Amino acid sequence: MDTKKVWFVTGASKGLGLTLVKRLLADGHSVAATSRSLSDLQNAISEENSMFLPLEVDLINEDSIEEAVSKTIRKFGKIDVTVNNAGYGQLGTLEETTDQEGRQNFDTNVFGSLNIIRKVMPYLRKQNSGLIINIASIGGLTGDFAGWGIYCATKFAVVGFTEALAAEVKEFGVHATVVYPGYFRTYFLTGGSLRTPKNEIEEYTLARQLQVVHEKEINGNQPGDPEKAALALIKLSEMQNPPVHLVLGSDAFQIAGNKLNALQNEISDFKTLSNSTDY
Template sequence: MSTQKVWFITGASKGMGLEVTKAVLNHGDKVIATSRSTDSFLESLGEDNRNLLHLKMDVTNEQEVKDIISKSVKVFGQIGVVVNNAGYNLLGNIEELSDSELRETMDVNVFGMTNVIRHILPHLRRQKSGHIINISSMMGYMSYPGNGSYSASKFAVIGLSEALAQEVEPFGIDVTILAPGTFRTSFMSESSLAVAKNKIDAYNLKEQVETFRSFDGKQLGDPKKLAQVLIQISRMENPPLHLPLGSDSFNAILGSRDREQEELKEWKELSLSTDFK
């Protein structure tokens, strides 16, 4: 029996999505690579790979997502691994964020991801197999000033994925929440980071933005190694539900959990005081 898998990857035109696409194709699997832009992607991979189907798709357009998934299944017959990688980052303190800016973050990172899941699950349930890999972030387990909208969206990815894992387990479908730390892509570059339009001097957003951008080109994580991990877990019989990637993510999440436990213990008496006696 062939072990070749069919992958459906969003946000595949650059960064981690592009590295995963390249690695999967080199591994001999098939890829449905989706992105809002096609030009740069085709320059990177070419158009003559018979294992590659590259389609223009905006994850926030539900009808477009539904149509692209149906087309993909018709072309390759099935989908085995789903990588919800498309993402958007907006820097700004909560008071500075407009309603439309916050909604744009949620539209891409949460509702766009959910559009893909909603319309791909009927195919996975019929197969009684599949692996959904949702890209969260170390920022989905903790947050920092000026990054609340992104963290809120990635916290939501974790909560949604934990519920999803329990819902689809009876159908033989696995779910993994990937929580990368800082990886050396263009995600923190000036061209990729969006910044709130309304700036309030009291918060010094400019300094917060400069702090984030200072990591660009110095990130600890190697996206090529991340791609190999995804291939590895796609072959596991029982893949992890939660998977931090990178020493920065692993250590920061553990530290955050330790601080949470200490706080819970400190306020235990008050927490338990509300029960009926």
């Protein structure tokens, strides 16, 4: 039985997306990969490969996405795995972050993924199979990062709509998984993947300190190996019943455990008040 799949991966010109695409092609899978810049994508993956379809896509333009999905279907005949990986980090406290900065982060990290889902689902429903992997962040489970509020909010949204999606599509034999990566050694903390607020307020010393820690100390020293993350995603795609939630990285696993324990304790501490509102 042929175990090779057709993958549709967004944000594929760098970081985890690029690592995943290279691994998939090396393993003989068919890959449609998207980026805002076709040249960036072609430069990152230069070899000629009949199993590779590079696509320039604007994630907030539904026509652009529909065209890319249609090209993928025409070339490969189907889509087995969709990976919503494209996104960037917006730094800044909630007071500092402008309306435009916040909306732009939501456009890419949230509405871009929803646009992809809306365009691939008709094909997945028709074929009665498929897996949608939405890449969130451990910051989608805990927002306890001063100066990362908008970014965490986008990733919390990814978690919420993935849970709903999993419930909605299971009757069609389609699965959905939200992935919570910890810190992986990519270029996420540098360049265009991380944006700082235009209007910094000096009184927010904790947020500034955490920003410096990410840019100067964590960057380049992340414990996660992108190659192993790619292998984990491939293993996920091979599962008959993949989980709705998948934490990636020992750091993320520890943070998730701490958050769940703290949440359980806090909820239990106020049980009396919680139950006091019933008739």
